[in-house]
Amino acid sequence: MARSLNFQQIQAFKAVMETGTTTRAAQVLNTTQPSISRRLSELRLATGLELFDIYNGRLRPTRESRQLYESVRRHFEGLEKIETAVHVLRKSGTGVLRIGSTPTLAAGLLPDVMAEFTRQNPEVYISLQTFGTAQLRDYLSQGLIDFVLTTGHIENAEVSSTRLLSTQAVCVLPLGHPLARQRSLSLEHLQAHRLVLLDDNDDIMVAMRARLRAGKQHEDTLVETNSSLTICALVAAGVGVGVVNPFVANTFAGQLAVRELRPAIPVDVTLVRSVALAPSMLANRFVELLTRQTLPDPINSNRASDQQSSTMHPPSTPTTP
Known part of the structure; x- marks a missing residue:
C-alpha cells in the first residue's frame, strides 16, 4: 500500500532536480546529504516510482521523475505567489x-x-x-x-x-499627414488610407465596423493588433492611420496628430x-x-504640437525637372 507524501520529501526532490546532486541540495535546504538521500528513498517508496538511477557515479532522473518535477514546480510557483501576497499585506504603512x-x-x-x-x-x-x-x-x-x-x-x-x-474615440495620424488638415474626420475619409486598427475584441472596433457595414463602406487594414499603445507607436512611425481611445493618444502628444472622428464612437x-x-x-x-x-484633450494639445512641428519643419516644395 502506497504511503502518504510529505512536504520534506517533495522539497528534497525539487532541490535535487534543480541542483543535480544530493550534496548541493543539502546545502540549499541547510541540511545534510544523508537526510536528502533518506527523503528521496521515502519518496520512492511512497510513490512507487523509480525517480533516479546512477550513471557514471551521478544521479540521473528518469522520465517519471521529470514529469513529477513539472507538477512540483507548478505547485511551488503557486506557493511563491502566496508568499508574495503575504509580503504585500505585511508591508509597512497604514494600508x-x-x-x-x-x-x-x-x-x-x-x-x-x-x-x-x-x-x-x-x-x-x-x-x-x-x-x-x-x-x-x-x-x-x-x-x-x-x-x-x-x-x-x-x-x-x-x-x-x-x-x-465618458469620451469618444479619436483618429491618430502621422505628423504632416494630409488628413491632419481636417479638424474632424469621418469614416469616409479613412477609406482611402491604410489603417492600423485594434482587433474585433475591442468595443471601438465593434462599433466602427458596424458603422462601416451600415454605410456599405470598406476598410483597408494594414496592421491589426490588440494594443492601442502599439497602434500609436506604429502611426507615429508613419505606418498608417489608426483609431484609438483618447487616453492612449494623450500619451503620444507631439508625436502624432489627433483628430475627432465623426460620427462619434463613445468610450466610457x-x-x-x-x-x-x-x-x-x-x-x-x-x-x-x-x-x-x-x-x-489630446485633440487640441496635439493640434498645437502639429503647428509647432510644421513651423519647425516646413514641407519641402517639389522642384520641376
Missing part, C-alpha cells in the same frame, strides 16, 4: 491599495491621479496591475485586486459596474468592483480623486 487597469488607462489617465493620491497618502503601498479586461475580471473575482478600471465591459453577476467618465471608463466585498476607504478615496480628474 494597501490594489488597482487593476487596462494598459491604456494606466498610461493615459492614471498618472496624474496616482501622483495626487501618493502626495495625499504617502504611507500607502499601491499595486497597479495592467492587463486586458478579461484577465482583470478574473483577478477581481479571485480577490487579487480591489477594483478594475477599464474601457471594456465586464458582464458578471458577481461584480458591479459604474461609468466614471468603467469602475468594476466585486459585490462580495465592501470597498476600502483607500479605494473610495482614489475613485473620488479619479472622478474629479479632467479628461485629457
